[in-house]
Amino acid sequence: MRSKDFRIGVDPDSGALLSIVHPKDNASMSWIGGPETTPWQPVGSKWGLGYVDLGPLHRTFWSKPHIRVDDDRMTAAYTLDGLKVDVTRKLDQRSGSLDECYAFTNTGDESVVLNDAATEAFAIYAPFNDHYTSTEDVLENRAHAHVWAHGGASSWVKLTRMGLRGPHLGLVLTEGALAGYSIESRSVVTLSNTRGVFLLHPSVPDLEPGKSTRICWSLFWHDDWEDFFQQGIERSDQFLNVRSSSWTAIAGEMVNLTVSSRRGASISSASVDFAPGKQKGTYSGSIKTTKTGQQKITLTVNNDKTITNSTVILNVVPDIDDLIANRIKFIISKQQLSTDFSDETKAGAYAVYDNQMEDIVTFDTSSDRNTGRERVGMGVLIARWLQSNSDTEVEESLRIYYDYVNNKLQDATGYVHSWPIGSRTASLRLYNWPWVMQLHLQMAKLGNEVTTSHGNYTATPSQRLLDTVERFYVQGHANDYYPINVPIYEALTYFEEAGDDEAVQRLLALWTTHGKRIAEVGPNYPAAEVNYEQSIVAPAAIILLELYRYTKDEEWLDAAHGHFARLEAFSGRQPDHRLHDIGIRHWDGYWFGKDRMWGDTFPHYWSTLTGIAMHHYAKATGDDSYQARAEGILRGNLILFTKEGRGYCAYIYPTTVDGRKGGYLDPYANDQDWALAHILAIREYE
Template sequence: MKKQILKTVYTLLCCIFLFIPVIQSKEKPLELQINPYTGAISGLKIPGDKQNMEWLVKTDGSQYAWIKEDYGWGLGYFTVDRDRKSLKREWYAPTEISRDGMDVVYREADIRIQIKRRFSEKDLIEQYTFTNEGKEEAFLHDIGIYTPFNDNYPNAKQCINERTHAHIWEGENAAYVNALRMGAFGPHLGMALTKGSVKSYEIWERGRKKANSQTRGIIALNPINLVLKPGESYSLQWNLFVHNGNEDFRRQLLERGSVIASCPKYIYEKGETIKMEVHSTRPLKKYSAQMNGVPVAVTPNKDSYIVKVPAGQAGKVRIDFFYDDGKQTHADLLIIDNEKELIRKRVDFIRTHQQMTDPKDPRFGAYMVYDNEGDSIYPNNTPNCNPVDRDEGAERVGMGVLLAKQYRLTKDKLLKTSLLNYAHFLREKLQTKDYVTYSSVDQTNRNRGYNYIWVADFYFQMYQATGNKLYAVHGYQTLQSMFRQFGYGFYAIGIPVQLGLQSLKKADMTKEYKKLLSDFVKTGDVFIKNGLNYPAHEVNYEQSIVAPAIQFLAQLYLVTKDNKYLDEVKRQMPVVEAFNGFQPSYHLNEVGIRHWDGHWFGKREMFGDTFPHYWSTITGAVYYYYALCTGDKSYMERAQNVVRNNLCLFFEDGRASCAYMYPYKINGIKAQFYDPYANDQDWALVYYLLVNHGI
């Protein structure tokens, strides 16, 4: 009721007279707009930004009708426990507010929340102080502070110029947000925690009727849980500042007294030596470290502190680093038994558990979605399911491509039998005589452009594995069907440029080779003409539109050696790199931001940050090809990190998960879980084999 009254009063006041102070000056690093009725920051811009970009989602309903003033920057919520009762409270109606909106006080359930804002020479500094004004001890948990970064997807042009990728690291006392403009050009916005601790974050306002896949939602940062005695206070402070890119952001983090943890890689095999390095520009006091709660040695080395420890039992590893009398940060790592064995187990599981073996079923030979909870193939015919993204074709073709690559490496006869059945299924059940390619055996819907690329990739892999020319013919004809129907402007994921041409050349299909090369050149010319004006596909703008374009152009350069393709690759590379963060976690490091796949492909059907999502490995392919084009070995190392971090989606018993839902909560529902469906994640292993074996 209180919130509704506030909204009504706010609407009436806006209709009569609305004065929102704009705090700006040539001397101030940021330009603020503050809502005088809520005390929240409702607008934030960088002075001198030629694009005049707004870094926050508008909270007046004009950008998204369901995003109103109660989601303003600095507002929030907590749950307080008293007398064996839990009560959720939200602060959005100030009891005190200064004329300029820089000092605001709220009171909820005997808790006083004071926000003090001030400018320094380079920063906007915000301090949040929680004080228990009651007579009893208060336990505050599930605390969230809204930070509505403008991370959403209207169209490519707006995204490039006026939207941000918010890379969040919930690293306790060393937490930060690196808000990169999607176009990768500065200025950018940074946030460094300078007091207090942030342990996680939440996502709000996601759903099919709330911009569907076109927005990341509203971000709320979660401070640590608090136990406050009567009269006791706890303060959290962060600095907002302008930066010019990742290296400048790192430098400025350290300037503000933070530390940065990093590892050369984040997934290790048993027996390897784990290494974590913590960087600081100042000497740290009383430093120590623990691995999964067990003390480990720390060695100081100039401006860093190094932890080295053997990788023991397979499983999650958290290395906590403690410093400066009570501060801490951490890195998230994963130990697996053996990378090669992990892939073998996964391939065997697909062959023995996920292939339809009932000859009476029209899907005989297909590789199917697997429900790990039900411990069985998902039949995809139950009421209220999402059959489109759980069918027997489309993304599931990745299982076939993976097994074909594995067969090329191992010549396992059991794999060959499975693959021959699968190839027959694709050609006879998902394709027409003239190679129109569907996602399901009924051939009534979902004639997607992506289908052709993935099925052609499978056929070319089968040709390389078996030498049977018919597979090269099938691959060529499948691509020709795609070009006939979709033209030369479709930004398909994983167009097999080199593999396709090499296969046709090897099969002495000279005429077809020339035709396919001509088709690829026409496609490349369209991609160059479009440049950064990426067309919308199934999502308005995403990593898997940008990365496939660069992957394609890099392969075309390797085939033709025409510098116009490499020049365009270099121009577009920063845009795909901007999707990736450098946080010290196998879930986040070099993993592209994606936040809708768990809904469409997972059993829980949950929107929200999906880290990692297997399509992040397309960026690994981009880095791989870029290294081949330029000789820059650093990109090969980055490619290996991308595909290695995605190994967390695969388990030691051969099972897999299509999505890890990373935030603490999404729409108030607990996340931080692997979805029970093994669906389409095997593309991660397809690209792992590309990066590590060149196939």
């Protein structure tokens, strides 16, 4: 199929789509997975195929149609046991769209409910081309898929080419409703570099014999988010663009909602009193938040007597300072191993906690669960908190932990070990080093410049920070690395205020060399533990922005703009507190969680790196809108904590992942405390 706007590859055997390409795209990028772009994708999960559960042990796939294809339209008719599936596709020259409809007809003698067993019992495959192969490939040939499938009638997908070159592909629902999405094809074979195959779950009414129901959507090209939302309103009677003053509110705050739809539509809700705005089709309303927890708000749209219901999802949390204080009390009382613990390599450490088992995890031998690495974030959080709060019990706990880091995670040369000293030999992991730098810096800022000993090495926290930074850059290729949380702006400011010009110059020389290397490399990011990801691009932007904020040298800001734009592309604008502005990540549940679940982790604490970058960008450019968005990202991660102080390492967002139920918090309290540390950090970065 082809038109001036689309070139579509069709599988003549299954009727599925193999590719969707813009005819004028020099890269001929396909926005969906197929044999040419994703050879690992299962044959049965091509675009537009699907399944329905018609009873116990009765999952039926549609894959063998009677098919007809013309230049600008096609039909594919699938006959199942008691159900007929008719798929129609049309390239509309006038609107420049690809319109798809899936009609489901009950050909049996009894009423059926296509998703009676569960949301995931009825699905249409939509394999968006969201994969991390190599930097060169992803920037031209892969797309971020920002999926909003829990929105009911106003469900949509906004795709953005990873390299930002438009136009980009959008999908908006024009008939029917969606109830969620799932992920398949995640395993130890595909690992972290593919987001998997998407399945969209229709929400449909009961079907009486002979009756039909339809799910329809329109695909179209757009330039950016504003263009996507505007076209969504123009192309669909049921599309809503919902804006909120806060997707995660603190109890007692007022939340203001603005909803835009097609002109002439009226919008109402049982939860919010909406009043018409100045523009037709726009309504505004406010909610006074009181009770904590997630709030689903149903929006009813009446458009020429056609009534549809859509959903947006807010969250309300308790006072943030109270939440952080309770989390810290939980850590020191339940997540610190005693100094006389039988395994001396763990004694005194902050450790992973299992919220189901109600105990510290000491038996898990995975590196991402040991007492080093990301777990240092608990110490950083506590040290930051103590700078504004006094608590002798917390102070003693931190003293024990700092001694543990100095003696079990770092040796006398300043080398940071990936495993506690004496437990096992491990290869160099440069990610760990800035986290230890952070801890030394926060201990120094506590004003506790007491010398501590390690064997023959005696030093203050300030000296340990300098030694750690300098030893970091002695390691091979450190300047080619994109480390998380290097404390450039904060450390330089600290030493300047302390009047230690020598330390400032030593650090600035090292970080200037590193920044110049990042600026020189530009968009040619090196692969790390994942080939291309939000937490590779984020450090590039942050390092350059922090250098600019300290030096005021415009070359750093100029070099940061491209990285910042590519970082921002990882973030969606769905009307859900778990998704809005939260960077795409989809492997952390497997590596850090108890259940070892692949699939989208929305939110995940490293998404706060985007918030850190936005904070520095706002300070660097004067654009305060990014400060508000930074705050929103940090608040979005508060779903990972309870008011009693429990932490959870990841929220597994999809309905299912490879058939396993999603939509829950993984039971391990592991590394999520960096999110709280970043909330306190932004207060200090002013």
